[in-house]
Amino acid sequence: MLVFIIKRLLNAVMVMLVVAFLAFLIFRVAGDPVELMVNEMSTQDDRDRLRESLGLNDSFITQYVRFVVNAAQGNFGISFRNGQEVLGLIAERFPATMELVLVATILSLLIGVPLGVLTAIHRGRWHSETLQFLSIVGVSLPSFVVGILLILVFSVTLGIMPAFGRGEVVQLGWWSTGLLTHSGRIALVLPAISLSLYQITLIMRLVRAEMMEVMRSDFIKFARARGVPRWRIQFRHALKNCLMPVITMTAMNVGALIAFALITETVFQWPGMGMLFIQAVTFIDIPVMSAYLCIISFIFVVLNTIVDITYALIDPRLRNATR
Amino acid sequence: MTQTPILDVKALRVEFPGRHGTVTALADVSFSIQPGEILGVVGESGAGKSMAGLAVQGLLEPPGRVSGGEVRLDGRRIDTLTDGEMEKVRGKEIGAIFQDPLTSLNPLFSVGQQLVETIRLHLGLDRKTARARAIALLTEVGIPAPDVRVDHYPHQFSGGMRQRVVIALALAARPKLIIADEPTTALDVSIQAQITALLRKLCDDHGTAVMLVTHDMGVIAETADRVAVMYAGRLVEVGPVAEVIANPQHPYTAGLMGSIPALGARVPMLTQIDGSMPRLDAIPAGCAFNPRCPKVMDRCRVERPELMPSGSGQSACWLKAMETTP
Ligand SMILES: Nc1ncnc2c1ncn2[C@@H]1O[C@H](COP(=O)(O)OP(=O)(O)OP(=O)(O)O)[C@@H](O)[C@H]1O
Ligand code: SF4
Ligand SMILES: [Mg+2]
Numbered sequence: 001m002l003v004f005i006i007k008r009l010l011n012a013v014m015v016m017l018v019v020a021f022l023a024f025l026i027f028r029v030a031g032d033p034v035e036l037m038v039n040e041m042s043t044q045d046d047r048d049r050l051r052e053s054l055g056l057n058d059s060f061i062t063q064y065v066r067f068v069v070n071a072a073q074g075n076f077g078i079s080f081r082n083g084q085e086v087l088g089l090i091a092e093r094f095p096a097t098m099e100l101v102l103v104a105t106i107l108s109l110l111i112g113v114p115l116g117v118l119t120a121i122h123r124g125r126w127h128s129e130t131l132q133f134l135s136i137v138g139v140s141l142p143s144f145v146v147g148i149l150l151i152l153v154f155s156v157t158l159g160i161m162p163a164f165g166r167g168e169v170v171q172l173g174w175w176s177t178g179l180l181t182h183s184g185r186i187a188l189v190l191p192a193i194s195l196s197l198y199q200i201t202l203i204m205r206l207v208r209a210e211m212m213e214v215m216r217s218d219f220i221k222f223a224r225a226r227g228v229p230r231w232r233i234q235f236r237h238a239l240k241n242c243l244m245p246v247i248t249m250t251a252m253n254v255g256a257l258i259a260f261a262l263i264t265e266t267v268f269q270w271p272g273m274g275m276l277f278i279q280a281v282t283f284i285d286i287p288v289m290s291a292y293l294c295i296i297s298f299i300f301v302v303l304n305t306i307v308d309i310t311y312a313l314i315d316p317r318l319r320n321a322t323r
Numbered sequence: 324m325t326q327t328p329i330l331d332v333k334a335l336r337v338e339f340p341g342r343h344g345t346v347t348a349l350a351d352v353s354f355s356i357q358p359g360e361i362l363g364v365v366g367e368s369g370a371g372k373s374m375a376g377l378a379v380q381g382l383l384e385p386p387g388r389v390s391g392g393e394v395r396l397d398g399r400r401i402d403t404l405t406d407g408e409m410e411k412v413r414g415k416e417i418g419a420i421f422q423d424p425l426t427s428l429n430p431l432f433s434v435g436q437q438l439v440e441t442i443r444l445h446l447g448l449d450r451k452t453a454r455a456r457a458i459a460l461l462t463e464v465g466i467p468a469p470d471v472r473v474d475h476y477p478h479q480f481s482g483g484m485r486q487r488v489v490i491a492l493a494l495a496a497r498p499k500l501i502i503a504d505e506p507t508t509a510l511d512v513s514i515q516a517q518i519t520a521l522l523r524k525l526c527d528d529h530g531t532a533v534m535l536v537t538h539d540m541g542v543i544a545e546t547a548d549r550v551a552v553m554y555a556g557r558l559v560e561v562g563p564v565a566e567v568i569a570n571p572q573h574p575y576t577a578g579l580m581g582s583i584p585a586l587g588a589r590v591p592m593l594t595q596i597d598g599s600m601p602r603l604d605a606i607p608a609g610c611a612f613n614p615r616c617p618k619v620m621d622r623c624r625v626e627r628p629e630l631m632p633s634g635s636g637q638s639a640c641w642l643k644a645m646e647t648t649p
Contacts, residue, residue, distance in 0.1 A: 218426035224382055225421070226441045226492060227414025230406065240431050316476040317430060 001312065008308050012301045017068065019297040023290035024067045076291035081283045086291045090273060094295075095175045096166055097272030100264070101257045103192040108199035109250060113239075115200070116207020121234055123212065131204070138201035143260060147194040147267035154190060162187050164269035191268045195261060199253060206249055210242035217241075244314060251307040255300040327398045328355035329499050329532045330379065335402075336391035337371075337378050337556075346603050348374050348387065349556045353630065358499065359530040361523070363537060363547030363564065365579065367600050370553040372536045376502045378402075379534070380417055381409040397499060415445040418493030418531075420503040420522075424485035424510070428477035434461075434488045435473035438495055445496035460491040465521060483514035487521065494525060501526065504536045515539075519546055540579065544568055549636075552576045555600055555611040562636020572638035574616050610641070618642060 034051050042050075055063060070076070076086035115131060122128040155163035167183030169176040178184025214220065215238055223233050262274030269275075273292060280288035337349035349371050356362045364372045377383050379394055381404065394402040401412055413419070421427045428437060438457035442448055448456065454473070461469035464487040477485055486506060493501050506522060507515040523546050526533050535547055543550050543564060550567050552560040552575065560573040571577040578596035598615040601607060607614055610623040622641050633643035 218421060218423060219429045221382065222419065222421050222427040222489075222492075223429065225380060225413055225419035226437075226495075227410050227412070227444055228440065229410050229444075237429050237432075241429070315431065316433075317478045 004312060005309060008305050012305045015301050016294075016298060019301075020068050020071055020294060021064065023071075023293045024064050026286060026290050026293070071291075071294055076294070077287040079280075079285055079288050081280070081285045081288070086287045089276060089288060090291055090295060091174055092176075093271060093273045093276045095177060096270060097258060097261050097265070097274060099178060100188065100191055100195060100261055100270060100272060101254060103188055104196035104199065104257055105250060105254055107192055107196040108203055109246075111196075112200045112203025113207050113246065115204040116242075117211055117234060117239060119204065120208045120211035120215070132208070135201040135204050138197055139205075141197070143194055143198060144263050144267050146197050147191070147264055150190045150194050151267070161190050166271055191264050191270055194267070195257060195264045198260070199250075199257065202249065202253070203246060207242055207246060210245055211238055214238045214241045240314075244311060247310055247314070248307050251303045251310075252300075254303055255296065258296055258299060326357060328395075329358045329360075329397055330356040330534065331395040331398075332375075332379065332392070333395075334392035335375070335378060335389065335394065337374055337383065337387060338390040339387045341386070344604070347556060348603060349378065351629070352392070352553075352556075352558055354551050354558060354561055356500065356532045356534060358532055359526070360549065361526065361533040361535055361547045363535050363543035363550040364553060365537065365540065365543060365550060366553035368538075369600060369603075371556040372553055373504050374556075375553070376419075376504050376534060376536055380413055380419060380502060381406065382413075411445075414441055414498070415496045416498050416500065418496070418498040418501040420486075420489055420493050420501060420506045422505040422509050424482055424489050425477075427489050428485060430477055433474050433476050434480070438473070438488075438492060441492055441495040456495075457491075460495060461488070463494075463525065464488070464491045466491075482510050483518060486510060486518050490518075490522060490525065494529070494531070497529060498531065500532045500534065502534045502536075505538065506535075507542065508538060515542075522546070540568075552579065555606055556603060557611065558630055558639065559612065560633075560636065560638045560640075561630065562634060562638075566635045570634060572633040572636065572643055573612075573640045574618050574642070575612050576638075610639075 034047050034054070034056065038047055038050065051057060055066060058066070074087045076090075078084060079086055079089060119128040119131050150161075151163045154161040162183070165187060166178045167185070167187035168181040169178045169184055170180045178188055211234075215234075220233060220238060223237050224230075228237065258273070261270075261272060262277060264270065265272045265274035266278060273295075276288065277292045279285070280292065332355065333353050335349055335352040336347065339346045339348055352371075352375055354362065364375065366372055374383075374387075378389055379401075381401070383389070389402050392402070393400055396412065396416060401409070404412065428434065432440075435454065435457050438460060439450065439453045442453040442456050443450070446453070446456075458469045458473050461473060466472050466484060466487055472480075477488070480488060490506075493503075501522075503522065507518050510518060519542050522533070522535075525531070535543070537543060547564050549562060550560075550564050551558055552567070552573065554575050560567065560571065560576045562572065567576060568580055571580050575596070596615055601611065601614070607624070608627075609625050610616070610619075610628055613619045613623040616623065620641060626641070628639045628641050628644065630637045630639045631644060633640070
């Protein structure tokens with residue numbers, strides 16, 4: 001098990017090095033940072049000094065290594081736009097995105113898994129088929145359309161939900177949370193629903209497909225022959241065998257959700273990393289962009305590694321193979 | 324026999340309604356098993372052996388259903404029970420052994436968890452007592468170091484050991500009847516005999532009756548008390564094992580037996596009969612065996628023979644009817 005974990009970790013480090021390389025390349029490809037930072041009044045001397053202080057005269061490799069070392073310490077430089085520490089900028093926005101993504105993920109599991117089981121075991125009945133049909137609609141609706149529709153109905157027409165923003169937040173150390181205030185929780189509802197809708201339908205369809213597959217297997221039939229009650233077979237024996245793909249997909253999709261959050265955040269004016277990134281793009285604020293890339297990838301890689309290790313914990317076969 | 328049979332099946336009929344009409348998978352299947360008796364069930368692939376076992380257990384896959392006849396377990400009618408009621412019969416009164424031990428056990432639960440689950444469901448014991456019983460069962464089926472093995476997962480056992488676990492599961496609630504569907508077919512030849520012997524011994528010890536489905540006439544010869552031969556969804560011959568082997572009454576049985584070199588030699592059954600069994604939706608009129616029968620007569624092509632007394636058992640063949648009726 002230990003060997004397995006070490007292997008996974010090494011793998012993760014490799015992936016991060018590659019990502020850092022790409023992020024670093026953006027720096028180099030996106031034009032001369034000096035030109036982006038200076039104004040018309042700067043002399044050639046100013047430029048040279050800046051170039052030297054940024055280390056741009058060093059070799060490519062040296063610069064890359066420096067970039068990686070700095071990034072590993074959370075130092076992504078300062079924003080071109082407002083001269084603030086990039087890490088600070090992101091840290092400020094990070095909790096908003098994470099709370100949104102987390103709540104959306106929990107929502108999608110809490111709704112998606114039971115719906116998947118239900119549509120699988122009631123296959124052919126009208127309510128199951130209706131859900132199945134609605135899920136196709138859910139998969140094909142773009143999330144900004146969902147967001148705008150939600151705002152239209154609940155904020156504009158009914159006026160019971162805020163249309164934008166995060167409500168009041170409470171500071172817990174560097175983490176700002178909206179979960180502890182009423183207005184913060186209310187503000188989270190519509191964005192979380194709009195972000196999770198796609199996810200709910202995905203999980204529901206996955207669970208349904210897996211359940212139908214597992215229910216056909218021999219050990220399910222044998223469990224029936226042992227007299228295990230039907231509900232217990234469905235929710236214990238079969239569902240546990242469906243969990244692996246669900247866990248994988250959920251964890252992988254947290255990364256995708258952070259990316260999708262970009263759209264949701266824009267629609268709901270949610271002050272998260274996605275909004276920050278959009279602003280960075282319009283200003284060609286390269287340090288912020290590459291830091292965003294690195295941090296998102298880091299989250300992806302961490303999730304992937306956790307998934308692999310969780311696999312081993314759930315499935316005794318993997319546990320043994322790697323012992 | 325005046326004793327109540329543990330299993331009494333009368334005129335059982337199983338149908339699969341489908342788009343192209345209804346397929347009759349079993350028709351007019353009648354047999355009984357006495358307490359402690361082992362009934363072997365043989366026949367070519369697709370004859371309906373597994374179907375008969377599943378129908379008794381109420382495990383037919385929809386749309387398959389019992390559409391006629393009755394099944395009595397220890398005198399009580401069980402084919403009319405609801406699925407919920409059958410859950411209390413399966414595992415408790417009827418144990419099951421499936422063909423492939425590699426796929427019969429849930430890979431994500433330890434064998435102990437699966438045993439304890441079965442024991443607690445049917446015997447209502449507390450967790451600790453159930454676990455002790457699980458270990459005792461593993462001991463009984465000959466698994467070494469059962470107090471350690473009880474916490475192992477199915478993939479940590481070899482095929483033969485897994486089938487022992489399956490047998491332990493079948494015996495967990497001390498059922499009066501076990502339905503074993505080809506319990507050794509998927510196993511290595513070298514351990515088939517051990518598993519069969521174990522099954523036989525345990526059933527003798529506990530007085531458990533067995534419906535033993537197999538392709539292996541050698542296993543039947545060594546293990547079973549009586550044998551039922553199936554062909555195209557019907558029984559064609561039932562009788563005491565020694566009699567049926569030495570003196571088969573039905574031409575189909577005779578064909579099957581033709582391939583056993585000597586009584587007790589364990590060789591897989593080879594079919595020496597020309598042709599193949601008809602598809603269920605294309606069974607010929609009269610005797611279903613008539614296109615392949617070396618002794619076919621005119622009557623065989625129009626009239627279907629019922630199971631009738633023949634030799635020391637029963638057979639469904641017009642030849643015997645001619646011998647016994649003037
Ligand atoms: N869903 C179904 N619809 C129609 N016919 C079916 C269905 N399932 C099984 N059958 C038929 O029922 C018949 C009996 O099958 P069964 O599995 O009982 O045979 P078997 O004697 O156990 O054969 P084997 O030795 O291969 O296990 C087969 O001919 C099969 O084609
Ligand atoms: S009834 Fe006729 S066809 Fe059928 S087995 Fe007997 S002799 Fe052969
Ligand atoms: Mg079979």
